[in-house]
Amino acid sequence: MGTRRVRRKDGEFTLFFRKVSPFSNHHPAEFDSDGAINFEKEVKRFSCTEQFYMYNKASLMEDRKLMSAVLRSDNPKTMKAMCSKGALRGWRDSEWNKHKEDVMYIGSKAKYSASRHLCYALFLSTGSQLVECSPFDPVWGIGNNLETVISDSSISLSTGQNLLGKILDRVRDELWEDEQYRNEREEVEKRLKLDDDYLLKAMKHVDLMYKERATVRSLISMGHVSRDDQSYLTSEVRQLLPEWALPPPIEKFEPIRPSPPVIIDFPRTPPRRFMTPERISSVHKRRRRSSSRLTLNRSWSRSRSRSRSRRRSERNRVKKRKREEDDSGSESPPWGISWKRRRRSRSDSRRRSRSSKESRRHSRSSEEKEERRRRKKEKRSRRSESQEERRRIRKQKKREKKEKKKEKKQRRRRRSSSSSTSS
Structure with missing residues (x-):
């Protein structure tokens, strides 16, 4: 689910995240606007506030090709x-930070002004603070997940800047005071007088409605459903x-490509007045189980880290003792006293077994080491002999070549001398 209105100790909040929420920038909502930063005031049709925001980013860089590509795109992620x-290219955060909040404000106001059902959904958040629970964005959101914030009321909602929530609060307050939206305001006030919990109930059912509507949109786009019933x-x-205030039927070809909604089932407990003693006891049992699991996992991870640190310290001690023995030449005192003082554990027994195995190996492998050294010496001697033989053969070949060259020179001289005498 994408939207939830909650009551906490520090006030009432409307929490939202994901595309299914009507307050999300990725939620499909067509509107017209002429808000471009660096170009002439041309009225363009936008499919969501994310498109308007990215269009203005491209207009800041004066990139007309990118602006047209953003308008042609049918997916907010792309x-x-x-x-x-x-x-x-040439992007500067300092320059964009001067414009980004104004751009988001203009796009959000155009979105809720153009759509009556979205405006009424925004009015259902009156008396509360809108908070975007985006775990990936601590600037526009709070940097915390929606599910964790709802399940744990002790988590602070001021961990991020929540710029989008503040801008939507500002848009809602301005539209609430606007005479053009007097009917919407009076309708909310009238229903709120009849039922104090109207806003909580209405927001819950609005959330479910938009979730089911997103599912129908994806089914129509895939061809599983022919029309919106x-x-x-x-x-x-x-x-x-x-x-x-109800949303219109879904068209077959929409400007934003639909995707199946990501649905989160929140743990919902019924109100206190409708809870029986059996239900209350079952809820308490679940909480105890979850807390006990958490504590077990924590203690297990701590014990693992402690055992690792103990092994490291024990290895360092053994190395230190060996160095001292080598330096002094005397045998070390019996060091089993420290083991008796401490409680024996699996890691300790493993360490002892390892040390005993290593000592056995050392005693057994002393002769083997000597044998290996002897073999290595033999190999080296063979290699040296073979290298000397190769050198000798090379030298001999060089001598033979030199002798052949000398013989050829002598023959040429004889021939030249014999030819001269004959002439």
Whole structure:
């Protein structure tokens, strides 16, 4: 799931993450805008706020080809990859940091102004602070996972800058005060008077509705379903939301390529007033089990690290003793006293067995070592002999060549002298 409204000690928060959430930048939402940083004010159609954001990144670098490529793209992840730091030449963070928050504000306001059902979903977060629980982004989000934040209320929500959540809070407050959205505001206030927990219930069912809608979008794109029958608009959703706040039917060809949603099943406990004693005891048992598993895993990892450190220290001690024995030439005192003082463990017994095995090996292999040394000497002597023989043969061949050359020269001289005498 992508959206959850929670009550904590420090206030109420609307937590969101993933494409299925209506507050995500990757959520499909068509809107028109003329917000480009370095070019003329041309009205363009955008399919999501991520596309608008990356389009402005490309316009900052004055790259018209990249701008048109971003507009043609049908996947928010590819848009993000096209305009990453490594892909843009001459990119400077200091220059973009001056514009990025204004760009996100303009795109978000255009998105919620163009879509009535998304605007109503934004109004359902009134009285709470919007927080993007992105574990990968501590700048636009808080750097913590949505599932862990919901399961553990002690985790702080101020671990990141949460720029997107703050911008959405600002957009919501401005639209709430705008007379153009008076009907939406009055509808929320009227339903909130009838039920104090209306916003919690409505946000929960809105989250489920958008999740089911994303599943239908992916099925239509794959050809498994021919049309949108709006089965995700359940009776509970129709009771909690007015007719004009329901999303429209899905078209067959949409500007953003759909993908199957990543669904997370949160551990949900029923309210206290509806819980029986048996349910309460089962919940407590589960918590004890999970905590005991955690403690076991921690203690196991600690014991492993301790045993490793003990082995290291024992090896260092043995080496030190051997050095002292070699230097002094005297035998070492019986060092089994320290082992008696300490509690025997598996690692200690293994160390002892290793040391005893090593001593046996040393005693057995002393003769073998001498034999190996003798063989090595023989090999070296053979090699030296063979090398001397090769040198001798080379020298002999060189001498023979020289003698042959001398003989040839002598023959030539004789021939020349005999020819001169005949003439």
